[in-house]
Amino acid sequence: MYRLRKSLIHSIQSSMKYNEKLMSNYAKYAEHKDLSKIRNIGISAHIDSGKTTLTERILFYTGRIDSMHEVRGKDNVGATMDSMELERQRGITIQSAATYTLWKNHNINIIDTPGHVDFTVEVERALRVLDGAVLVLCSVGGVQSQSLTVNRQMRRYNVPCLAFINKLDRLGANPNRVLSQMRSKMNHHAAFIQLPIGLESNCQGIVDLVDQQAIYFDGAFGEDIRYDEIPPEMRTESDERRHELIEHLSNCDDAFGEMYLEEKPLTVSDIKSAIRRSCLQRKFTPVLVGTALKNKGVQPLLDAVLEYLPNPGEVSNYGLREVQGKESEKILLDPTRSGEKPFIALAFKLEAGRFGQLTYMRCYQGMLQKGDAIFNVRTQRKVRIARLVRLHSSNMEDVNEVFAGDIFALFGVDCASGDTFVTDPKGDISLESIYVPDPVVSMSISPTNSKDRDNFSKAVARFTKEDPTFHFYFDNDNKETIVSGMGELHLEIYAQRMEREYNCPVNLGKPKVSFRETLVSPCEFDYLHKKQSGGQGQYARVSGVLEPLPPHQNTMLEFVDQTVGTNVPKPFVPGVKRGFLAMAERGLLAGQKLSGLIFRLVDGAHHIVDSSELSFFLAAQGAIKQTFETGIWQILEPVMAVEVTAPDEFQGSVMVQLNKRHGIITGTEGTEGWFTVHAEVPLNEMFGYAGELRSSTQGKGEFTMEYSRYSPCMPEVQEKLILEYQKSMGMVPEKDKKKRKN
Template sequence: MTSFLTSRFGGLALRNVMNNKNGINSFGLRCFSTNSVSGLRNIGISAHIDSGKTTLTERILYYTGRIKEIHEVRGKDGVGAKMDSMDLEREKGITIQSAATYCKWGENHINIIDTPGHVDFTIEVERALRVLDGAVLVMCGVSGVQSQTITVDRQMRRYNVPRVVFINKLDRTGANPWNVIEQLRKKLNLNAIALQVPIGKESNLEGVIDLVTEKAMIFGEKGTAPIIEEIPSNFVEFVKEKKMELVETIANVDDELGEWMIENDFPNNMPDEKTLTAAIRRTTIARKVVPVMMGSAFKNTGVQPLLDGVIKYLPSPNEKKIIALDTSVKDKETEVELESDPKKPFVGLAFKLEEGRFGQLTYMRVYQGTLKRGDTIKNVNLGKTIKVPRLVKMHASEMEEVSEVGPGEICAMFGVDCYSGNTFTHQNCSYTMTSMHVPEPVMSLSIQPKSKDGQANFSKALSKFQKEDPTFRVKSDQESGQIIISGMGELHLEIYVERMKREYNVETVTGKPLVAYRETIQQRGDYNFTHRKQSGGQGQYAKMIGFAEQSENGMENEFVNDVIGTAIPPTFIEAIKKGFKDCIEKGPLIGHPVVGVKFVVSDGNTHSVDSSELAFRIATAGAFKEAFEDGEPTILEPIMKVEISLPQEFQGTVISGVNRRKGAIVNTTTQGESLTFECEVPLNNMFGYSTELRSMTQGKGEFSMEYLKHTNVSRELYNQLLEEYKKKRTEENK
């Protein structure tokens, strides 16, 4: 075997994995086999921040033999968890980029993507779930359902991803798995059902009892297999009760098990392990139930049964329906169901990009067919054909070279120019995968390099980051000439500024964070506007009559042509439509985008010589401004859903801090000595809150926030924003 070391982010090992005749690589892992699709699992590890995702993934890698030592997130040895390969991740103790790896459990192969928990990096979770067949939703046994748990649940539903739940941190004070299951049912509306019962609680956690096999598993020293025992006598009645609940819950949504119960005199006879396992698998894949397993990743408890559960209950690639769109006929897309067949034409989705020293690293999910090094494939979205360069399988920051990848697998290609979300196919195929949901940015910063010497690297960094991350946007403000970067939050933008410094050696200067304000109207506003200009020769003439009102589609804008006859010819209607699009990009109040406006043209007039598309486009600007001013205009600001967790002793200080930031506390939950507030706070008032919370709680408090809605600003802020905008325009016109 030949091997060589080279680097992607400074110290990344690339192994040239020579496949033997059985397709086994140097780690004993089958990279590709035409018969192994049913034994393959593609899973994501997702959760609210600080629920233990990366710690759990570290244990999975250890127990499957992929790593030889366990290192902790924020560990004292300074090494950090395997899946946190970026220096920034190790320093901050959070996951920033999703990381892929693969391992073997028994005869089965598992591709794993460890995703971030922080809402600022939600696109990483979004694109991972877009390509995965199943997921493990990790819950904290103390905190239960938190704000980001709700977001992750929404993402799993969006892509129809079956999941199992792992209730983690049961060794902590105040942990209660039954409370968490109740929250899953009430807050997330999931048909959650326990497959295990913990033995001992908090610091006395020893193991779990499996309700399907009715065996106890006691976990001892790190790295050892659990000891299988009979159920302790003091748990027999409780286990019987929970197993009854399990069987009845499954039978309510599974006809096969329901029929079995009728035919076999239930509850006098209980279903055997094989019958019950098959029923749980069917209902989990159909997303009718969510199996719940328990343990503590940090204490090495419950990890092996979770791996068994992933294999038993989550689908293989050929058990999940995958739909593509056939674009071979122009303007007519038809749905096509893909098959996990290595002999069918190749179809794959580029779901994530990274920039490395070898060029762009493109993460690919293969849905159908086989991808081989040297093959010629087509980028359907860009209409380009490329030759497949090097193919690698990812193990966090390490790459292991392979010659071919089969259906259901996740791999990466080097040096391919494409965008996140592009579909690649066989040359004779024109399928495209459906796009993923990309949330809109909520915060912006002005940014520029400190010195002119860094301009080239500055531009290169911005270009790379935009390609990598669809939620990171860059635009140039035409009036001020400033470069504006936009993202999902303060931390999101802070990370990119820091990466620019470390990876591109560019020191930058950032301006005050800009909030994504929006402009709208609160009532109907009429217009009757005539644009007339005569300066010798052909002039300009356009007359428009109509109104603007609140849109019926929430924040969406609408254009409606209600002109009867040819008072305004169709060619000029198109010009009006374009003029309306220009108007909503920068509103009349403070220059922010306009939302939630329905613009209706009902009548007008033209001149046989002087009317033109340009005249009507100019007239639209005047008509829109007239209607906008008549429609009681207002400014909307983003309101964030903020979840703050803290020890009870700091309750008063934190509440007064929220009130000072004009926030409203909508819910409070208490668990042991810990307190959690759910608040709604204007984004404009949240800047610098992380520092304030740390100082108020002696570093013990933490918070997360995500976009909730836009609402009207206060009259005071409205006047302030108008004054600032007016002052800015005056200075620019000097």
């Protein structure tokens, strides 16, 4: 009895201590900082460069978590930011995860993003709302295909970045080669601000070139930082690299360049100020080094985030106001945290939480308190805020108010990704939405058990709402349900999530590629649509030219009205455009979408009584059908930029495989026993390549691919697609007609 009472008292005391710790943590993190003490950063990189491991170390050193776990750790716990069971099993990040932490009295909001190209929209929407980023590069792999994609996304949203060369402890680590690739492949003005002390198994610490000191990371987890003099054998190299850093800065920053040319003494604060100014303007990229797995270089990276990346007040964000009959007017948003200006926020990510839909938002202006009402600019619906939370991976921490610069989440808000929310609907201000790439792979999908259709429809409704690159539709012609996404892995992950989260196993069919149809040369049309069957008739005539666009615009459709006079009345021109776009949804050559075309409406005719917008809509459709009979058409297919990395002994077999798949080799490079092949291969030829590459390289080969462009497909592929389309439509191909005649 005494033991039971003692254990009960002990459990109550430990519970009280835990609650006290939670309350102190809550008070510490809930405190709203000044705007200059806030950083919103993203961790972005190519797959398997160490983003999630780096984020885990950041959370540990800032005191956000008590212990570190590995992405593929033996303890089966997994990294904090990989909260989904599938992420822990596969050892990859699938969904971007948000957290916030404190470092040197600064509040840092962090979004850890996936590296796989199939989940590129997660990176896209994270960079849309962030003020700065850390570009992680592997010291062995260097600048890889997804690194280039992330770099393009940063340029699109004008996001300043630091580069962190990770994995210095790996065999074959070569940060100098990575720096030269950043300059040649990414066109970055980049220079080291740190140097590694030793590489591979001899990695001991780093040299800070700005402060001119060595930094060592002692203790079991590298938490004890020791500053020392630069090792004698590295003084020459560090002096050379410091001089290179100063030269790069003088080229990027005018004020610093003048000081350098006038040979004025350059202090540490001068160099740091120049790095900050040029980094904020995206003219210079400071390069840091370390190894997150071996706990080296993470704390100096956090210091660099505070010193060189912008706070929300240093970034210009604009809202758009619609002006009648003119282009949208740009309005500079006020990020000050006074709360005087009306609240404006962007919903950048949706997720199904435990208590309904969770909507991730970034506040750009004003403040929001619990109990306030906000309006969705797109739908004009009013929502009352019952709960405001900030996120730490899958955990939520309630707050009473949020200010400009904060990343937060709301429950039960019915909206779409990219919607703008305001407290003043009369202001009529909306934020620029998020760029969403078109899906490139389609597969047929159906529930294994017909009884699971309810769960299947719930899963599809949720996933299509959460992920704008995941599309779902029913193909009436083929009588099958189709899902489209960014790659095979993308669709495979969603199929597994349907089984795990909705108890609905599904069957995925062979992938269908998004082909396109276009004209080879300009084709004139002159079509008269005339219908008279009692009552008001239909009369419309359209004439003009359907032309192919240049190859670099072959995914676009354009409509140009070149009519003069009143032969085609202006109110009926939109009907012609709608008819053209409606026909573009499904071509008559192989049933694919039309693209790379410009419809020039030159002339036409109308009837005073029988003409209407519908008549011209049908006339435009008839004109497109006419061009299919008179013009020369071709099929375009998506071509992927493929990057294959494998040991040197397999180079011949890899080249042969790519050639068999009608690939064009665009470049090769080799480093210390490994080679990398860059090629452009039609997507239609890439299915099943993962298994073939693994078997031919003893499991050592890796490949990544991303969409590059559309280009004309091979004649035999075009013939096969046309034949399949004719059979599916019940048409008799020309060959079969001849056979029947004979």
